[in-house]
Each structure stands twice: as structure tokens, then as C-alpha cells.
Amino acid sequence: MSEVVSMRIEGSIALITIANPPVNALSQAVRQGLWDAVTQAETNPQVQAMVILGDGRAFIAGADIKEFGKPPQQPHLPDLCTRIEASIKPVIAAMHGVSLGGGLEVALGCHYRIATATAKVGLPEVNLGLIPGAGATQRLPRLVGTEAGIDLMVSGRPVDAAKALEMGIVDEIGDADPRANGLALAHAVLDENRGPRAVSALPAPAAIDWDAKYDAVLNKGRGQISPAQVVRAVQAASELPFAQGLKREREIFLELMQSDQRQGMIHAFFGERAVATQPDLKGIEARGFDHIGVIGGGTMGAGIATAALLAGLSVTVLEMTHEASDAARGRVIGNLQGALKRGKISQAQFTKMTEEALTLSTDYAALAQVDMVIEAVFENMDVKKQVFAKLGEICKAGAVLATNTSYLDVNEIAAASGRAEDVIGLHFFSPAHVMKLLEIVVHDHTAKDVIATGFALGKRLGKVSVRAGVCDGFIGNRILAAYRAVSDHMVLDGASPFDIDRAVTDFGFPMGPFAMTDLAGLDIAWAARKRRRVAGLPEGARDATYADKLCEAGQLGQKAGKGFYTYEAGKRGGTPNPAVMDFVSQDRAEQGLTPRGFTQDEIIDRYMAAMVNEAARIVDEGIAQRPVDVDMVMLFGYGFPRYHGGPLKWADLQGLDKILARIETYAKENPQYWEPAPLLVKLVAEGRRFADLNG
Ligand code: 3H9
Numbered sequence: 001m002s003e004v005v006s007m008r009i010e011g012s013i014a015l016i017t018i019a020n021p022p023v024n025a026l027s028q029a030v031r032q033g034l035w036d037a038v039t040q041a042e043t044n045p046q047v048q049a050m051v052i053l054g055d056g057r058a059f060i061a062g063a064d065i066k067e068f069g070k071p072p073q074q075p076h077l078p079d080l081c082t083r084i085e086a087s088i089k090p091v092i093a094a095m096h097g098v099s100l101g102g103g104l105e106v107a108l109g110c111h112y113r114i115a116t117a118t119a120k121v122g123l124p125e126v127n128l129g130l131i132p133g134a135g136a137t138q139r140l141p142r143l144v145g146t147e148a149g150i151d152l153m154v155s156g157r158p159v160d161a162a163k164a165l166e167m168g169i170v171d172e173i174g175d176a177d178p179r180a181n182g183l184a185l186a187h188a189v190l191d192e193n194r195g196p197r198a199v200s201a202l203p204a205p206a207a208i209d210w211d212a213k214y215d216a217v218l219n220k221g222r223g224q225i226s227p228a229q230v231v232r233a234v235q236a237a238s239e240l241p242f243a244q245g246l247k248r249e250r251e252i253f254l255e256l257m258q259s260d261q262r263q264g265m266i267h268a269f270f271g272e273r274a275v276a277t278q279p280d281l282k283g284i285e286a287r288g289f290d291h292i293g294v295i296g297g298g299t300m301g302a303g304i305a306t307a308a309l310l311a312g313l314s315v316t317v318l319e320m321t322h323e324a325s326d327a328a329r330g331r332v333i334g335n336l337q338g339a340l341k342r343g344k345i346s347q348a349q350f351t352k353m354t355e356e357a358l359t360l361s362t363d364y365a366a367l368a369q370v371d372m373v374i375e376a377v378f379e380n381m382d383v384k385k386q387v388f389a390k391l392g393e394i395c396k397a398g399a400v401l402a403t404n405t406s407y408l409d410v411n412e413i414a415a416a417s418g419r420a421e422d423v424i425g426l427h428f429f430s431p432a433h434v435m436k437l438l439e440i441v442v443h444d445h446t447a448k449d450v451i452a453t454g455f456a457l458g459k460r461l462g463k464v465s466v467r468a469g470v471c472d473g474f475i476g477n478r479i480l481a482a483y484r485a486v487s488d489h490m491v492l493d494g495a496s497p498f499d500i501d502r503a504v505t506d507f508g509f510p511m512g513p514f515a516m517t518d519l520a521g522l523d524i525a526w527a528a529r530k531r532r533r534v535a536g537l538p539e540g541a542r543d544a545t546y547a548d549k550l551c552e553a554g555q556l557g558q559k560a561g562k563g564f565y566t567y568e569a570g571k572r573g574g575t576p577n578p579a580v581m582d583f584v585s586q587d588r589a590e591q592g593l594t595p596r597g598f599t600q601d602e603i604i605d606r607y608m609a610a611m612v613n614e615a616a617r618i619v620d621e622g623i624a625q626r627p628v629d630v631d632m633v634m635l636f637g638y639g640f641p642r643y644h645g646g647p648l649k650w651a652d653l654q655g656l657d658k659i660l661a662r663i664e665t666y667a668k669e670n671p672q673y674w675e676p677a678p679l680l681v682k683l684v685a686e687g688r689r690f691a692d693l694n695g
Contacts, residue, residue, distance in 0.1 A: 005033025009434040012048040014041035023061035024054040028073045049090045059095040077134035081109030090457025105134035111197045114171040115161045122158025129262030133253030136233035137233035141205035147548025154227040200242045210235045223508045263646030271628045274275035284458035293370040297303030297328020301376035303432030306335040309353040372400040384428035385416035392417035402426040407473045409444040420445040469623040475633045488544040494595030503603035508641025515566040518557035526551045540672035549583040612651045627690035648690040
């Protein structure tokens with residue numbers, strides 16, 4: 001037998017065990033091993049039934065994603081599932097941990113399925129830009145019905161064992177370990193003479209209005225293709241004989257395998273995990289952090305406190321007055337009530353978090369014994385320096401002192417503490433208990449174990465943590481500033497903010513830059529513009545004043561009911577505010593500009609070129625460690641569509657020469673803004689891609 005699949009015969013039952021750590025992915029060796037084991041068991045006269053099970057923490061987590069993009073090797077997974085199903089002796093899947101994707105498909109190829117109570121099953125292929133490609137689109141709807149089958153595959157979300165039993169995906173929930181569960185079911189099947197039972201032999205799933213379902217799923221996917229293709233594959237299950245349906249599924253699967261969306265999604269899958277890899281922290285232990293102090297209980301501070309409480313930490317929130325402290329408590333409790341309502345925590349956990357783990361104080365002395373402090377006060381250097389000077393005095397030795405600043409110089413803040421090595425930037429995104437991104441900002445003197453502590457905290461809070469260096473805006477906000485600037489340029493030159501928002505949402509973002517500004521409040525960017533003007537704009541920089549005029553008119557965005565869009569109570573989203581184009585026309589006239597038309601493609605070309613150019617500088621300067629780090633920041637903090645993989649993955653897929661050529665063309669109009677990033681020029685000259693720098 002093979003190294004990754006073993007067979008042991010116990011009485012009349014063959015126990016076939018997969019041992020391919022960490023999650024029993026179906027590599028070529030596993031597929032071959034299973035094929036050989038089933039064949040041997042079938043021909044062995046002693047064996048009357050087989051049980052397939054997984055060693056370690058899962059049954060099978062799916063096809064081996066590392067093999068994707070390489071030429072497929074035999075035996076192919078759909079053939080293996082068909083082979084198992086064709087066995088003349090009953091085959092039982094004994095599932096535990098996760099059975100995902102191809103893992104569930106192997107189980108659906110088996111004749112009977114039993115799961116432990118804690119098992120989870122699902123078909124997450126759409127999250128990789130694919131559809132299930134080893135029979136699930138044909139077998140699952142035969143078991144659970146058309147709509148339920150489509151829903152499971154389109155959502156990509158796993159269900160627990162109880163739900164799987166209710167849906168009919170598994171036959172039984174066993175209360176023992178997978179081996180004992182499998183053996184018990186195998187004996188029952190033999191005793192009752194039930195024999196093999198193929199899912200493919202069940203009647204074809206019922207027809208629905210396929211085109212309507214396809215359109216609905218496509219619309220919901222914001223440009224993502226694979227979920228809609230699930231509908232077409234299930235349509236084949238309904239309309240074609242099983243073998244032909246299987247063939248159709250394979251065709252769609254292989255087509256999607258060739259798509260850029262599949263590449264983008266798989267880049268995101270591995271990228272999400274890769275950003276945690278920090279070679280210089282190998283062997284460095286994080287400092288402990290059971291008790292966290294949060295300074296400032298506004299939206300951000302309350303969000304951070306909520307995230308920490310949800311992760312089981314003790315939290316002390318410091319506010320300046322009793323009223324502010326009460327308001328902060330209200331915000332944290334409100335957030336936790338939301339978690340309770342959605343079933344994320346139990347009533348007992350809620351009570352423990354709010355009554356035991358959370359304390360509020362107006363006295364700095366309350367932070368003397370905490371392990372880590374995260375400051376989330378007003379974004380002003382003088383205020384932050386005062387806070388850190390105070391923390392330097394009162395916090396215990398070894399406490400980590402973190403600032404949540406989103407663009408200020410962390411070196412300067414650190415110096416004010418008198419113990420710079422303990423200081424780090426932890427840049428959360430609002431709402432901090434929901435958004436997945438955490439930028440870990442490392443300054444010149446941050447101690448290594450403090451960086452390791454930042455990553456450990458990120459992991460504990462369930463965040464995607466990305467390391468960043470110190471500069472104005474770090475990774476994300478610096479890129480945001482670049483594409484906000486190019487949006488202003490396009491508006492001055494003739495595009496409307498609404499054209500730009502539409503182009504950007506059609507590209508796949510949940511929101512365009514102007515709708516986003518409405519959400520954040522126009523006053524934030526207004527203050528930044530004023531500061532920049534006082535400091536003096538760089539030579540040749542373009543300035544736009546139309547948004548100032550909106551602010552002067554009190555139209556500050558969603559909170560004012562009006563900004564770029566007009567909002568009506570009770571309605572989602574807004575409609576374009578007619579005043580905007582008047583202000584834009586005034587601004588153009590004052591600058592002597594004659595507007596011209598912009599196509600959606602041109603808008604996206606410029607928007608993305610600005611993003612890629614700035615991102616290339618950020619990598620070149622070492623602010624981001626690798627291109628993939630930039631990609632994950634944009635994916636998890638800024639709504640960049642996952643199926644494009646991130647701006648630099650997208651750039652690789654487009655071809656860097658094409659993007660550089662565009663930038664060079666734009667530079668003829670505005671050489672200051674559009675100066676090509678040296679790294680981009682270098683990569684094009686060397687015929688390389690950003691991916692080559694990911695290591
Ligand atoms: C499919 O099945 C297609 C078929 O329909 C048709 C085929 C013809 N392959 O996430 P973790 C690695 S598509 C290879 O940190 P967790 C992962 O990279 C597949 N490697 O742990 C990591 O490696 P490293 C459908 C995989 O406990 C390590 O395992 N299946 C695979 O938080 C630990 O992972 C999926 O989409 C894989 N399939 O979560 C499932 N899965 O240590 C994708 C994991 O070197 N996987 N690795 O960084 C998951 O959702 C989670 O990894 C899982 C474990 C829930 C399994």
C-alpha cells in the first residue's frame with residue numbers, strides 16, 4: 001500500500017485510512033492509494049465492506065490546491081469517485097473534522113456516510129474560482145434537491161453534521177470516533193444485507209427556471225463567474241443522463257481552471273496564509289497578553305475592545321470623563337449584543353464578557369498592570385505623544401504599547417514613550433470587530449518579540465495581519481490616497497463621481513470611492529486637504545475643490561443625509577445628489593478645464609494604474625515586504641474583489657508591460673503624478689512579474 005493510504009482488514013471489513021497531513025488533501029498519491037485500496041479490497045474474498053476514513057484532524061479537506069494550474073495527473077478525482085461508487089462491495093465514508101470539496105465528493109461516491117457530531121461538510125470550490133469538479137454538482141442535488149444543492153455550492157459555506165443529516169447529505173451521526181462509527185455502520189449494512197447504493201442511481205433533480213437562477217446568482221456574485229456556473233452544472237444534472245452530466249461538469253470545471261478568476265482566488269487563499277510568514281521572527285517568542293488596555297472608547301476603540309473580548313481577553317477601556325466612559329461601555333455592549341443576536345456567542349459568554357472581562361476607567365493608573373495597551377485616540381501627533389509619554393511612565397515593564405494611528409509617524413510616537421522598543425503600530429479597520437485586516441506597523445526600534453506579539457494578537461483576534469513600515473498612510477491608506485487623487489483628476493477632466501463609482505463597482509468593489517467617502521464622512525478628507533494645502537502642495541500637483549464646496553454646504557455624507565449621494569431614511573444606498581455636478585462644473589470652470597468623456601474601461605485603466613504604480617513604490621521602499629502583502633491589505637481592508645487576487649496579482653495577469661505603457665501615456669499629460677514607479681520599470685525591463693518577488 002502507499003505511504004499516504006493504508007489498509008487494515010478487521011474481520012470482514014477493510015479500513016482504508018488516508019494519512020496526508022495536515023488535512024488529507026487529495027494529492028495524486030492519495031488518489032492512487034485510494035484507487036488501489038478499493039480495488040484490492042474488492043478482490044479480497046475476506047472483505048465484505050470497506051470504510052474510508054481520514055487520519056488526524058480531518059476526513060479530507062479537498063483536492064490538493066497546490067496541484068492546480070499544473071497538468072492533471074491520473075487517476076483523476078471524478079474517475080476515482082466513480083470507481084468507488086462502482087464497487088461491488090459497500091463502501092462507507094466515516095467522516096470527522098472537515099469534508100470539503102473533493103473530500104465531500106469522495107464521500108458522495110461512497111454508498112453510505114456517517115459523521116461525528118462535530119464534523120463539517122461543504123463545497124467551497126466557488127471560493128477558489130471553481131465549481132465542484134468530481135461529481136458533487138451531479139450527485140448532491142440528487143440527494144438534497146435542486147435548490148438546496150445549488151445553495152450549498154453557491155454559498156461555499158460548510159454546514160455542521162446536524163444540518164448535513166437533516167439535508168440528507170449524511171445518513172447518520174455517530175457518537176464514537178470515526179473508526180468505530182465506520183465499523184458500526186459497515187456491520188449494520190452487512191447484517192441488514194443493504195449492499196452498495198449509488199447516489200448516481202437516484203432520480204435526476206427537478207427542473208427549475210435555470211436562466212432566472214443563473215442571472216440571480218451572477219448578479220449577487222458582483223462579477224464572479226463560478227457561482228453562476230454551478231447553476232449550469234446542476235442544470236446538466238437535471239437534463240442529461242448521469243455520465244453526460246458528469247462530463248459537462250468536468251468541462252465547466254476545466255474551463256474555470258484556466259480563468260484569471262481562479263488564479264486570483266487561489267492567490268488570495270495562499271496569500272492570506274503567506275502574510276503571517278515572517279522569517280526574521282523564527283524562534284522569537286511573543287510576549288503574553290491576557291489583559292489589554294484600550295485608550296479611547298469611540299467607534300474604533302470600542303470595536304477593538306469588542307474584538308479582544310470576543311477572543312476571550314480581559315479589556316480595560318480608558319476614557320477621559322464618566323460620560324464618555326458610559327458611552328464607550330454602551331458601544332461595546334451594543335457590539336456584543338449584535339454578536340449574541342447572530343449566535344456568535346452564547347448568553348453566558350455575553351454575560352461573562354460584559355460583567356467580568358470588561359472594565360472601564362477614567363484613571364491611567366488602571367493601565368499600570370495590563371500586558372498591552374492599544375491607543376485609539378484622536379488622530380493628532382501632540383495628543384498621541386502625550387498619551388505615549390504617560391504610558392511610558394505608568395505601564396509595567398515589558399508591556400506592549402500600540403498605537404492605532406492610520407498615518408502618523410510611529411517613530412515619533414515611539415520616541416515620546418521613552419521605551420521605543422515596546423512600541424508598535426496596530427492599525428485596525430473600522431468596525432474593528434468585523435474587518436479582517438490588521439496592519440502591523442514596525443518602526444525603526446520595535447523589538448522583535450513585540451512584532452511577534454502583534455502577529456500573535458492578530459491571530460488570536462482572527463485577523464489577517466500584514467506587516468508594514470512607517471510612511472504616511474502605511475500600505476493601505478497610502479494606496480487609497482493615490483486612487484482617490486486619480487479619481488479627482490478624472491472628475492476635473494470630465495468623468496462624474498457617479499461614472500467612477502459605477503465603473504469601480506462593475507469591476508467588483510462593493511462600493512466606489514465617492515460612496516465610500518460618504519460613508520466615512522466628507523469632513524475627514526476635507527481636514528486632510530486643508531492640512532496638505534497649508535503644508536504646500538508639491539509642484540505640479542492637481543487640486544480639486546468641488547468636495548470642499550459640498551462640505552461648506554453641510555453635505556458631509558451619510559451622517560448628514562446628503563453628500564455625493566442623497567440618502568433617504570429606511571432605504572439602502574443613495575441616489576446621486578444633483579448639487580454635486582454644479583460644484584464640479586464650478587471647479588472645472590475656475591481651473592479653465594474643458595470636460596471630455598471617459599469610458600468605463602478608461603476609468604478602470606487609470607484607477608488601477610494609479611493603484612499598481614503606488615503599490616510598486618511601496619514594495620520597492622520596503623514599506624510592504626512582498627507584493628502579496630499589498631494584495632492582502634487591499635483585499636481584507638479595502639474591498640478589493642477577491643477574484644482579482646489584489647492589485648499586484650491583477651497587474652501580473654494583465655501584463656506589466658501593458659500597465660507601464662498606460663502610465664507612460666498618462667505621464668504625457670501630468671508627468672508629476674504619473675511618474676512610473678522604478679520597480680515597475682525594472683520588472684518590465686527584466687521580463688519578470690510581481691509574483692517573482694513573493695519568494
Ligand atoms: C476541490 O476540492 C476541487 C474538487 O471539487 C474537484 C477536483 C477535480 N490543498 O487553513 P489552514 C493547507 S477544491 C492543499 O492554515 P485551518 C494550507 O495551505 C478544494 N493544501 O488550517 C495550510 O498550509 P501551510 C476545496 C491545503 O485549520 C495547511 O493546510 N477545499 C488544502 O485554519 C493548514 O491550513 C477547500 O477549498 C488543500 N485543499 O483550516 C478547503 N487545504 O500550513 C480549503 C488546506 O503550509 N482549506 N491546506 O500554510 C480550508 O478551508 C482550510 O485550510 C481548512 C483548515 C478548513 C481545511
